[in-house]
Amino acid sequence: MARRDTDEPEDRGRNRRSGIGDARAFTPRGRTTRDGGTGDGADAAADPQADAELQRRRAELRMVRGGRAEEGRPPQRLGRVTGAPANRRPRRAQEDPDLGDGDFDVEPPPRRRTAPAGRGRPDREFIGRTQAARAREPRRADRPAAGRSRPQDRRQRPAAPPPDPPKMGEPRRRLRLATALALLLFAAIGVRLVQFQLADAPAFAAQGLEDRLDKITLPAPRGSIFDSTGAVLAKSVEARFVAVDPELVEEPKATAGLLAPLLGKAPSEIEPLLQKGKQEVSGKPVRFRWLLRGLNVDDANMVRALKLKGIIVDRDERRDLPGHDLAANLIGFTGTDLNGLAGVEARYDQVLRGRNGQLRYETGNGDLNKPIPGGFRQEIKAQPGSSLMLTIDRDVQFQAQHILFEGMKKVKAVWGAAVVLDTSTGEVVAQASYPTFDAANHSAAKPEELADNATSVVVDPGSVHKAIVLSAALQEGVIEPDSTVKIGPSIKKGNQVYWDTHQFAEGTKITLPGLMAFSSNVATIKVAEKLGAEKLYEYQKLFGLGQPTGIGVPGESSGQLQPPENWSGTSYGSIPIGHEMAVTPLQMAAAYAAIANDGVWVQPHLIKKTIAPDGKVTLPAPVKSHRVISAENAAALREIMEAVTTVDQATGRSAALPGYRISGKTGTGSQVLNGKYVKGEVGSFIGMAPAENPRYVVAVFVKTPGVGAGGKVAGPAFRDIMAFTLRHFKVLPSTIASPKFVTTY
Structure with a gap:
């Protein structure tokens, strides 16, 4: 900063210019003619001793900086023309009386290029008159008195000593820094070379070997x-x-x-x-x-x-x-x-x-593209897949398909399904679908031929559901095996009237065997009223309806049940007789198998065991099972259902099998597709044999475009499939004939 005298009057301090003029006095670009002054002319004349002191200090400063000013010679101020002395006023100042001495700018002095010895910067000279010299000049009449100044009068404080020049860099320090950087660079290169030679060498070698290897897949x-x-x-x-x-x-x-x-x-x-x-x-x-x-x-x-x-x-x-x-x-x-x-x-x-294996061996290049003797060779043996043994019996499956297909063709059926279950184990002995396809040429099959109808097709079961109602009623004690139900030709629920196909006069008492033999809708609805909607829904779930069986076939449907809170007025008449619900043929077959298995439901399944490539056998996890009704009630219901094939004019006479007691039930329903009924009927028959000790359950479902034809096909197809199954597994005929049934009172 510019130096300020402490004894300077206060009023002069207010009229002084900023310190930028003092800073400019030490720049190499030159100064104005007013640079160097601290006050007006009167102040300088009043203190000649101060002027002499100022001259002496400036001379010392020039000597320190290496200047060559002559001793005792005041510094000259240059005008606009380079080298012109300050006492030679320019023409402009002489012609214009308003311009006083120093009221114009001058050209800056040339910059010195020679540096004094021992210093790192060029010499700078002070140019311009001092305050004392300017005070000795006669004041012009038009110049303002001391303490006054015109607007264009620009005064400056005395110039402060210039700041010290910046220090020069130290060569030794730079040399040390450059040496350190060079050493660091060489160290990094050395580390990288060591890494290439030691750490990365195996990887590069492995990559080179990989490029020379041929690979052959060994199929599993x-x-x-x-x-x-x-x-x-x-x-x-x-x-x-x-x-x-x-x-x-x-x-x-x-x-x-x-x-x-x-x-x-x-x-x-x-x-x-x-x-x-x-x-x-x-x-x-x-x-x-x-x-x-x-x-x-x-x-x-x-x-x-x-x-x-x-x-x-x-x-x-x-x-x-x-x-x-x-x-x-x-x-x-x-x-x-x-x-x-x-x-x-x-x-x-x-x-x-299985898991494919691989053979890798080293080969040459070009014409030598052959295995290198003694070269790298690696063989990963293929691991063959495991084999599955199904519960399907090939002979029963063949006969089930043949019998079903022949019956379907006679009535021009849309589709058909037949299921043969082992009642005690839940094993699927046969599961046939019509139409079918040649698995060896599956690309030629139509989409409708690929489905497994027993698990993917959803129907309302119709009257085969009546066995579920009677099972629940017997188990809950609502009815007894010898109970009768008073019926008439029809019954109304909600806004729907339900009729029997075999109509009886109002007030007729029908027995439970008569209910099943003539498939009475009225009697079944009345039994369901006594049982209640909550209990019926509970037993439907216990028999496995409304949920996938888990047989292991992709695309198995779960069907659908209506919980009691969703029942309408007509539901109390429709649901007991197998409508307003959806099931698969396999679900209904499993429900009947529970009745045949003394009331225990067993999950149907297809996998018997898994055989590993080394011959190790793995059995599947135990299948799920649970009791639905007691063995006594199951036996009583099986005897009741024998009336379906033995009573005169019963609905299931076509399913009777000479030599064996048959328990079963006919049904007529509809196919459900995307929540809607499909035109046509689905006739069914589900039965078990021998009735006194059932070994197998056979379920047949047939979808026809017309009315009633399905039932005509399902009964005979059941009979023929069950007859072959019993003979194939050498099941002895029944030794006791079916009882004689009373159907009405």
């Missing part, structure tokens, strides 16, 4: 599927695939003609695959297309013998299904890569699928 065979006797239902066999590299094919038309008879395709189908093409995304040439997969080995060898350019023949695997359509809706099928797509193949894909 997919596990087989057996029936309960060990007969093969599906297995994998070695095969070959035929593919093409279109870029290498020279004559597509001629090549297609040679391949057509061996691949079993038309030349017009093969030729487009042999043509060159571009990939849609990358635009690169197509280098691979499938021609055929799963070709048998002999035909593949003939294709290889042709030595056609661009044709690739290599190892493959295909799924072989000896039975073709046998249990096809249950077993399902696989894709071209042998991944399960439907049925058991899809549900247990992770169990059946």
